[in-house]
Amino acid sequence: MPAHAQTSTAAIVAAGRHLLEERGADALTMQDVAEAVGVRAPSLYKRVRSRSDLFRLILEDVADELTASLDAAAGSGDPVADLRAMTAAYRGFAHSNPVTYTLMFAPDSVPGATARSVRSSAALLRVVAELAGPQHTLPAARTIVAWAHGFITMELAGAFRLGGDVEQAWDFGLDQILAVMPGRSRA
Amino acid sequence: MPAHAQTSTAAIVAAGRHLLEERGADALTMQDVAEAVGVRAPSLYKRVRSRSDLFRLILEDVADELTASLDAAAGSGDPVADLRAMTAAYRGFAHSNPVTYTLMFAPDSVPGATARSVRSSAALLRVVAELAGPQHTLPAARTIVAWAHGFITMELAGAFRLGGDVEQAWDFGLDQILAVMPGRSRA
DNA sequence: TTCGCTAGGCTACGATAGTTAGCCTTGGCG
DNA sequence: CGCCAAGGCTAACTATCGTAGCCTAGCGAA
Known part of the structure; x- marks a missing residue:
């Protein structure tokens, strides 16, 4: 894997889960998740198909x-x-x-x-x-x-x-x- | 009341409730509700404070x-x-x-x-x-x-x-x- | 009869969010 | 040593909520 990854799917899910509990479903934005894991929003889509896919992963967790x-x-x-x-x-x-x-x-x-x-x-x-x-x-x-x-x-x-x-x-x-x-x- | 009203709060709530059941909460847009009652979306705000206010009215109903x-x-x-x-x-x-x-x-x-x-x-x-x-x-x-x-x-x-x-x-x-x-x- | 006032439309616009397109950098490996 | 792709990024597109401000129609008072 070239160029050390700055985040991971697990970190995204964990951050999303935390924000979800903290602020509620409507207030969970991809930008906030991205900021929480230290990248920009579009980079999340390298790991996660969509916002609803992120929800799916969180709920599986x-x-x-x-x-x-x-x-x-x-x-x-x-x-x-x-x-x-x-x-x-x-x-x-x-x-x-x-x-x-x-x-x-x-x-x-x-x-x-x-x-x-x-x-x-x-x-x-x-x-x-x-x-x-x-x-x-x-x-x-x-x-x-x-x-x-x-x-x-x-x-x-x-x-x-x-x-x-x-x-x-x-x-x-x-x-x-x-x-x-x-x-x-x-x- | 000048210029006969083309819709009413009750009609908006009814249309919203119908669309809500039919398509789910996420898919309920103000545009769709407006179209269902025959006006443009901004006109809904003459009767309803906001989208969440519309939800409130629907759920009260x-x-x-x-x-x-x-x-x-x-x-x-x-x-x-x-x-x-x-x-x-x-x-x-x-x-x-x-x-x-x-x-x-x-x-x-x-x-x-x-x-x-x-x-x-x-x-x-x-x-x-x-x-x-x-x-x-x-x-x-x-x-x-x-x-x-x-x-x-x-x-x-x-x-x-x-x-x-x-x-x-x-x-x-x-x-x-x-x-x-x-x-x-x-x- | 006429004319002002306002309810209730409308178009235009701004803000926010999801998502896509496409570029650039980095560094492991042949 | 240089290829190449993973994984960043910026820019841009789209949809949607909501606001600003204009326009029209008809009720009612002068």
């Missing part, structure tokens, strides 16, 4: 990290404890990456990005299978994920406006859902 | 319609039946308005738009109070809404990729959540 976080949380052997740890890790990750987390589930934004998050479901399915039994694994997992994702999304959107304790609502919901898992009974 | 839909669904008197009807109406509305529905819960997009959806919660809270008892009303309602919203969001985002019957998963989740409501017992 986020999804990979989320997958790793979930895998790490599911190591105790007890399915209920694992599930509690995974939901907590999931919510914590979303709180740490609110913008990109929200973007991961935006229909338009990145076709294929959600595909990657499927990998995250492997550990969850294994745990839920123990709790709900093989017949109900998929719908039970979808119930849990839907609840967790919906709760977090509304939380991040500021949709819980009626007062009350949001933490308590989270605990309440998780207890309710765990309590009703068909296979076993209680948490 | 959507939220009002959703609220009316939910109110209409909750008239049977039986709380379980009402709750089933409301969740079905909610999901149906989201399926009919996928883009705007998703946008309603986007944190950035429109500060205050979520506030309006609070009005929608009045009917829900009344029903849930009967099912879960006064102490658990708020967390129980949040559990239901979080689940429904999460499920619908993932559905719209195409996040249910592992096969299986999505309808069955919806029914399963709703049954599970209804079954565990503290106040009464079964659906």
Whole structure:
């Protein structure tokens, strides 16, 4: 490689991800990313096809990290404890990456990005299978994920406006859902 | 009012809403909206402060319609039946308005738009109070809404990729959540 | 009847961002 | 030692939001 590269795809993705979280999706400009990595905007196109391609790369990066976080949380052997740890890790990750987390589930934004998050479901399915039994694994997992994702999304959107304790609502919901898992009974 | 107006705020909002659903948020341009209502783009600014203001108006329109839909669904008197009807109406509305529905819960997009959806919660809270008892009303309602919203969001985002019957998963989740409501017992 | 006032159009323009075209420099390798 | 391409850069094109300022039509008062 002649003429030492002043940046890299990884650096661009990292800078983009950082700016994305910091300023929001609309405010993420190629110029700002370029400045952050120390080149001019057009040079970014040597590494990245387009702005939306940069979004795709960023969200893949986020999804990979989320997958790793979930895998790490599911190591105790007890399915209920694992599930509690995974939901907590999931919510914590979303709180740490609110913008990109929200973007991961935006229909338009990145076709294929959600595909990657499927990998995250492997550990969850294994745990839920123990709790709900093989017949109900998929719908039970979808119930849990839907609840967790919906709760977090509304939380991040500021949709819980009626007062009350949001933490308590989270605990309440998780207890309710765990309590009703068909296979076993209680948490 | 001199020189008969060629358009109106309502027409602009309606056209914008239609284009928004049809082409997605990124593709909604002021020029397209102007063309749809029969004027030039700058004339829109006589009625609408900015593009983001147009988004706000559109989402208010959507939220009002959703609220009316939910109110209409909750008239049977039986709380379980009402709750089933409301969740079905909610999901149906989201399926009919996928883009705007998703946008309603986007944190950035429109500060205050979520506030309006609070009005929608009045009917829900009344029903849930009967099912879960006064102490658990708020967390129980949040559990239901979080689940429904999460499920619908993932559905719209195409996040249910592992096969299986999505309808069955919806029914399963709703049954599970209804079954565990503290106040009464079964659906 | 007439004439001013203003709502509500319009064209022209400026600013910002994404993206492309095409040039130049650098330095590894034959 | 010189070729050549990776990877910078500047310049320029395009689309879009938004503003400035002009023009017209018709309501209503004199």
